[in-house]
Amino acid sequence: MKTKPAKKTKKKNVKLKYKLEQRIVYPLQGVGQVMTIEEKKFQGKKLLYYIIYLDVPDMTVMVPVDKVDERGIRPIVDKRQAQKALNVVAEDYQPISADWKMRYQMNLDLLKKGSVLDIAKVVRSLYNRSKIKELPILERKLFDTALKLLIDEIAYSLNREKHDVEALIFKRMELD
Numbered sequence: 001m002k003t004k005p006a007k008k009t010k011k012k013n014v015k016l017k018y019k020l021e022q023r024i025v026y027p028l029q030g031v032g033q034v035m036t037i038e039e040k041k042f043q044g045k046k047l048l049y050y051i052i053y054l055d056v057p058d059m060t061v062m063v064p065v066d067k068v069d070e071r072g073i074r075p076i077v078d079k080r081q082a083q084k085a086l087n088v089v090a091e092d093y094q095p096i097s098a099d100w101k102m103r104y105q106m107n108l109d110l111l112k113k114g115s116v117l118d119i120a121k122v123v124r125s126l127y128n129r130s131k132i133k134e135l136p137i138l139e140r141k142l143f144d145t146a147l148k149l150l151i152d153e154i155a156y157s158l159n160r161e162k163h164d165v166e167a168l169i170f171k172r173m174e175l176d
Contacts, residue, residue, distance in 0.1 A: 017068055018050060018075070023156055026063075027072040027114030028145070030056045031152040037065070056148065072114040081116055082157035085150065088120035090172035093128035100136050103129070107142055116153055122146040127173050 018024055022034045032054040039046050040062070048065040052073075063071060077085070097103050107125065110118040126135060126143035135143060147169070155165045 016048075016065060018073075023076045024052065025074050025076055025114060025116075025149075025153055026052065026054065026061070027112055028149075029059075029061070030054050030149060031076065031156055032061075035060070038062075056152065072112070074114060076153055076156050077116045079157055082154045085116045085120040085154060086168065086172055088117055089124045089127075089150075089169055090175050091124065093124060096125060096129075100139055104136075104139055104142060107139075107146070111142070111146055111149070116150070119146050119150045119153075123150050123169070124173060 016037065018034050020034055020037065024032055024034060026032050032052040034050050035053045036051040037048065038051055039048050041047075042064075049062045050065060050068065050073075051060060051062055053060050063073065096106065103125075107122045110122050123143065123146045126139060126146065129135060129139075130143065147166075150169065151162050151165050154160075154169075155162045158165070
């Protein structure tokens with residue numbers, strides 16, 4: 001996908017948090033890339049938007065520049081944080097509620113926060129729970145989503161192939 005140059009804007013007071021072609025994480029959506037920064041009209045006002053391409057769902061989203069923090073969008077973690085996340089999946093498992101609905105909500109809340117460490121905790125928790133008893137469908141989907149998010153971000157952070165990162169995560173989870 002070609003990147004278009006950012007359109008010039010007259011708004012001098014707008015500070016851009018992300019630059020063109022920067023990789024970012026959109027919580028619950030995945031890893032994406034800022035393709036353009038464009039000014040568009042919305043409800044009669046001109047607003048500045050990041051146009052973000054998300055690889056895995058093959059989807060492009062527009063996010064107002066002033067709403068990125070509210071949406072939890074953040075840069076990809078550095079190598080040190082990626083290693084910390086890999087360490088989290090290998091930590092001892094702390095059993096959580098046997099009520100799957102409560103577990104589901106707790107894990108969903110962690111995913112919405114969008115921190116790579118929180119995502120790693122969800123992966124570890126649901127993986128260990130699945131070894132005890134098969135996960136209900138919604139929890140299985142949540143596990144799959146969390147695992148995909150973790151693999152994508154760590155792969156980009158460490159500049160490694162996704163299948164290698166997935167194998168590494170499962171290897172670390174099996175060590176407990």
